[in-house]
Amino acid sequence: MIAEDYVRMVAFELRDLPWKMRRDLVSEIQGHLDELPAGTDLSAQLGRPHEYASELRDAAGLERRRGLIAFLRARRPRNVVLTVVALTLIGLAIGAVAWIDSYQPLAFAGGTQEPLDSRPSIGQAGVTVVFRKGHPFEYGITIQNTGRLTVRVLGVPTSVTNFYVGRLLMSKDQTGRLDELPLERFHPFDMKPGSFRWLVFKGVYACTTGIGGGGVGVTWETIGIRFGFLWRTATAAIPLDDPLAITFPKGCPSRPQ
Amino acid sequence: MLAVIARGETYGYEILSTLEGAGFDGVGDASVYGTLRRLEQAGHLESRLAASNNGPARKYYAVTPSGTEQLRSGTDSWTRINGALEKLVQP
Numbered sequence: 001m002i003a004e005d006y007v008r009m010v011a012f013e014l015r016d017l018p019w020k021m022r023r024d025l026v027s028e029i030q031g032h033l034d035e036l037p038a039g040t041d042l043s044a045q046l047g048r049p050h051e052y053a054s055e056l057r058d059a060a061g062l063e064r065r066r067g068l069i070a071f072l073r074a075r076r077p078r079n080v081v082l083t084v085v086a087l088t089l090i091g092l093a094i095g096a097v098a099w100i101d102s103y104q105p106l107a108f109a110g111g112t113q114e115p116l117d118s119r120p121s122i123g124q125a126g127v128t129v130v131f132r133k134g135h136p137f138e139y140g141i142t143i144q145n146t147g148r149l150t151v152r153v154l155g156v157p158t159s160v161t162n163f164y165v166g167r168l169l170m171s172k173d174q175t176g177r178l179d180e181l182p183l184e185r186f187h188p189f190d191m192k193p194g195s196f197r198w199l200v201f202k203g204v205y206a207c208t209t210g211i212g213g214g215g216v217g218v219t220w221e222t223i224g225i226r227f228g229f230l231w232r233t234a235t236a237a238i239p240l241d242d243p244l245a246i247t248f249p250k251g252c253p254s255r256p257q
Numbered sequence: 258m259l260a261v262i263a264r265g266e267t268y269g270y271e272i273l274s275t276l277e278g279a280g281f282d283g284v285g286d287a288s289v290y291g292t293l294r295r296l297e298q299a300g301h302l303e304s305r306l307a308a309s310n311n312g313p314a315r316k317y318y319a320v321t322p323s324g325t326e327q328l329r330s331g332t333d334s335w336t337r338i339n340g341a342l343e344k345l346v347q348p
Binding site for chain 1: 268269270273285286287288289290291292293294295298309313314315316
C-alpha cells in the first residue's frame with residue numbers, strides 16, 4: 001500500500017472530525033510517512049488504516065461524532081459555503097420559475113360596451129342579448145395590467161361558445177373611453193404595468209356554437225386573453241363584472257342545414 | 258512525551274525515534290500523534306509549521322509554561338511512586 005492510499009484511508013476513518021482538525025492530523029501523518037524509509041510496509045509498521053485511526057482517536061481523546069452539526073463541521077468550510085450558495089441559487093431559481101409560471105397580471109378594467117339591443121339579465125348580473133343571425137354584433141371590454149411587469153398580449157383564443165364571426169379590434173394604449181381614438185385591428189402588443197385598453201369583438205352573429213335546439217343560451221362570464229411573459233405563454237380567464245348572456249330562441253346549429 | 262519535547266523543539270517522527278531509542282519500542286505512531294494533539298489542545302504544547310526538505314512542512318512542538326508545570330508535576334509524582342516502589346521491592 002502506498003503512502004497516499006494509506007493516508008486517504010486514515011482520513012476516511014476520521015471523516016467525522018472537523019475539517020481543519022482532520023486536515024492537520026492528515027498532514028502530520030503524511031509528513032510522518034514521508035520520513036519512513038522507502039519500501040516500508042505501512043500496515044506492518046503502523047497497523048491497518050482503521051487501526052491507526054482508532055489508536056489516534058484514543059490517544060487524542062477524539063470520540064466519534066454524529067449528527068448534522070458534526071456532518072457540517074466535517075465538511076470543508078469553502079465547500080459548505082459553495083453548497084449553501086448553490087442550493088440558495090437553485091431555490092431562488094425554482095421559486096422564480098414557479099412565480100413566473102403563476103404570474104398573471106391581466107384583469108378586467110371596468111369598462112364594457114354592451115351589444116346593441118341588450119337588456120339587463122333577469123335575476124342575475126349582466127346583460128342578455130338575443131341571437132339574431134347575420135345582424136351586427138359589437139361587444140367591448142377594457143383590460144388592464146395590474147402587475148409590476150410588462151406582459152405581451154397575444155390574442156383571444158377561439159371558444160366553442162363563440163356565436164359571431166368578425167374581427168377582434170383594439171384601442172391605443174391608455175384609452176379610457178371607447179370613442180376617444182379609432183380602433184385598429186388587433187395585433188400582439190406589450191402591455192406595461194398600469195396601462196389599459198379596449199378589446200372589441202366586432203362582426204355579425206353567426207352559428208358557430210353547435211346549439212341545435214331553441215330556447216337555450218350561452219353566457220360569457222370570463223374572457224380568455226392569451227398573453228406571454230418571458231418564455232411562458234398562458235391564457236388568463238378574466239372575470240367580467242357584467243356577464244354577457246346570449247339566448248338562442250331558434251337554436252343555432254354550427255353546420256348549415 | 259513532555260520530557261522529550263522539553264529538551265528542545267521537535268517534531269512527531271523525531272519524538273517517536275527518541276522514545277524508541279530510549280526503549281519504548283511498543284509506542285505506536287498513532288499514539289504519539291494522538292497524544293501530541295491532546296497535549297496541544299490542553300495548552301501544554303505549542304506548535305509551528307516549518308518547511309522540510311523531506312516532504313510537506315513539519316509541525317514542530319515546544320513545551321509551554323503550562324506544559325513545563327505539568328512535566329514538573331508528573332516528574333514529582335513519578336519520583337515519589339518510584340521511590341515507594343523501590344522501598345517495597347528491595348529485599
